[in-house]
Amino acid sequence: DAGITQSPRHKVTETGTPVTLRCHQTENHRYMYWYRQDPGHGLRLIHYSYGVKDTDKGEVSDGYSVSRSKTEDFLLTLESATSSQTSVYFCASRLDPYNSPLHFGNGTRLTVT
Amino acid sequence: AQTVTQSQPEMSVQEAETVTLSCTYDTSESNYYLFWYKQPPSRQMILVIRQEAYKQQNATENRFSVNFQKAAKSFSLKISDSQLGDTAMYFCAQGPYGGSQGNLIFGKGTKLSVKP
Numbered sequence: 001d002a003g004i005t006q007s008p009r010h011k012v013t014e015t016g017t018p019v020t021l022r023c024h025q026t027e028n029h030r031y032m033y034w035y036r037q038d039p040g041h042g043l044r045l046i047h048y049s050y051g052v053k054d055t056d057k058g059e060v061s062d063g064y065s066v067s068r069s070k071t072e073d074f075l076l077t078l079e080s081a082t083s084s085q086t087s088v089y090f091c092a093s094r095l096d097p098y099n100s101p102l103h104f105g106n107g108t109r110l111t112v113t
Numbered sequence: 114a115q116t117v118t119q120s121q122p123e124m125s126v127q128e129a130e131t132v133t134l135s136c137t138y139d140t141s142e143s144n145y146y147l148f149w150y151k152q153p154p155s156r157q158m159i160l161v162i163r164q165e166a167y168k169q170q171n172a173t174e175n176r177f178s179v180n181f182q183k184a185a186k187s188f189s190l191k192i193s194d195s196q197l198g199d200t201a202m203y204f205c206a207q208g209p210y211g212g213s214q215g216n217l218i219f220g221k222g223t224k225l226s227v228k229p
Contacts, residue, residue, distance in 0.1 A: 031215045042119075042204060042221040048214060058216070090158065097208075097215030099146055099165060104158035 003027055006091050006105035013112055019078040021108050023091030031094040032074040033102070034058075034066060036087040043090065049074055081112045115140045117207050119220035126195045127228055133180075134190045134223045136205030144210040147181070147188045148217065152202040161203070164188065166210075192225075200227045 003026035045058030047066040126132035208217040
């Protein structure tokens, strides 16, 4: 695929702790995205980035923040994890907003206890 | 607002038979793209097929083809000669051509089981 690596693959954390998920892509894609996947909801956009230091909120951004200091890295932070943030998180990247498809990482399963 | 609806939460098909997954969408954009993604139990998201809205010809990729009805805003996926490896969640997605966001809107998915 487009060389997108997410870390960690799995994580269990306690309510109230901060958590950072990492996404690294090697394709020099300008656009990057964080989605969460929950049963019955499909994939919902949390935050996205359209360039270094250029980010914006998606559909379900409350409780999440992101940073993009380099083209290849996009970090998702849960400032204070809650049980409702238990989910599978996907990072994706895209070359341009035209006909190029989204390329996905393998996801991070996060459990907040 | 853009929406994507997949009305079939689950479907099953016998190996070697043909199955069609439904997808409808709503958008105010005049030019856009449509995609089908497959998610097997491994959790990986795999692009199956894509369709440019300005093209009347339906896209085809080997055993996978679409029936794109622009006026009806319908984008169904047909899988011919179903194989056990086709067992997966299938997501329909839609996004505008261009724009600052480049985001795709996803449906809730259809879980397809291929039975031997």
